[in-house]
Amino acid sequence: DQQVxxxxxxxxxxxxxxxxxxxxxxxxMFDYFLWYKKYPAEGPTFLISISSIKDKNEDGRFTVFxxxxxxxxxxxxxxxxxxxxxxxxxxxxxxxxxxxxxLTFGTGTRLTIIP
Amino acid sequence: xxxxxxxxxxxxxxxxxxxxLKCEQHLGHNAMYWYKQSAKKPLELMFVYNxxxxxxxxxxxxxxxxxxxxxxxxxxxxxxxxxxxxxxxLCASSPSGGLTDTQYFGPGTxxxxx
Numbered sequence: 001d002q003q004v005x006x007x008x009x010x011x012x013x014x015x016x017x018x019x020x021x022x023x024x025x026x027x028x029m030f031d032y033f034l035w036y037k038k039y040p041a042e043g044p045t046f047l048i049s050i051s052s053i054k055d056k057n058e059d060g061r062f063t064v065f066x067x068x069x070x071x072x073x074x075x076x077x078x079x080x081x082x083x084x085x086x087x088x089x090x091x092x093x094x095x096x097x098x099x100x101x102x103l104t105f106g107t108g109t110r111l112t113i114i115p
Numbered sequence: 116x117x118x119x120x121x122x123x124x125x126x127x128x129x130x131x132x133x134x135x136l137k138c139e140q141h142l143g144h145n146a147m148y149w150y151k152q153s154a155k156k157p158l159e160l161m162f163v164y165n166x167x168x169x170x171x172x173x174x175x176x177x178x179x180x181x182x183x184x185x186x187x188x189x190x191x192x193x194x195x196x197x198x199x200x201x202x203x204x205l206c207a208s209s210p211s212g213g214l215t216d217t218q219y220f221g222p223g224t225x226x227x228x229x
Contacts, residue, residue: 002157032215043119043205043220044158051215089158102171103218105158 003027004092006106014114019077021109023090026071030092034103035064035075038087047088048075080113087111118142119221121206127227128196136191136224138206144219146212147189149181150205152223158205164189165212196228 005024013019021035031052036044050057050064050073057064063076077084090106119140128134140147149161163171164183178200180192189206205223209216 004157036220041222043207043222045220046217049215049217091158102160102163102173103158104160107155107157 001026002107003030004090004104004106006088006090006109008109009107010110010112012112012114013080015082016079019075019080019084019111019113021075021077021088021090021111023073023075023106024071025073025092027092027094027104028071029094030104032093033064033066033073034091034093035062036089036091036105038089038108044089077111082113082115085111085113119206119208119219121204121221121224123224124222125225125227127229128193129229130196130198132196133192133194135193136204136206136226138189138191138221140187140189140206140208140219140221142208142219144208144210145186146209146216147183147186148207148209148218149189149191150207150220152203152205153199154202162191163212170212193226196226198228201226201228 003026034049035047037047038044048059048062048064066073087108087110089108091103093103122137146165151159160173161175162181167183182190203223206221207218209218
């Protein structure tokens with residue numbers, strides 16, 4: 001039973017437009033959420049995170065929004081650039097696991113930016 | 116350069132073979148992790164080591180045996196694997212295993228079990 005779901009396996013967006021990647025979770029104990037980005041033949045790299053005390057976190061072109069009541073988070077990339085083409089993983093962890101971090105990952109969404 | 120290296124990058128083995136995956140981190144971190152990524156499945160945490168002590172074994176079959184001789188090195192010893200164990204095995208490290216620590220991943224070992 002997947003506790004973190006990324007229902008869109010792929011997404012194509014025109015360069016310069018906004019990319020929106022979505023993630024849903026079922027475990028109400030999750031309190032900390034992260035997005036990782038993965039290029040082919042490389043490991044995932046950390047992109048941005050958000051804790052449940054906030055509903056938005058922004059870092060340059062990347063913004064993560066959290067809707068706790070809907071158990072939904074999204075990653076916005078604006079403007080999208082060709083180098084953003086990668087697989088994006090959503091991950092979540094319960095705050096009660098402090099000191100023994102255990103992330104639960106989604107299956108990923110492959111983002112393709114069209115020049 | 117992620118600071119986390121994994122060898123080999125690709126491995127093909129038979130079900131009766133014994134092999135080992137190696138992970139090394141050059142970041143001065145104290146926590147290391149093994150993950151498994153099967154096709155079309157999410158990354159699954161296998162093992163966590165914090166200050167060389169195993170703190171998590173996520174119900175992994177005994178045919179996978181981790182070893183952490185020091186904070187910089189992590190091994191995954193494989194024996195009598197099954198074809199369904201074919202996957203990408205990712206190693207990661209983080210400063211202390213704390214909740215808000217960022218995990219840094221290696222490039223992975225693509226394992227094929229024949």
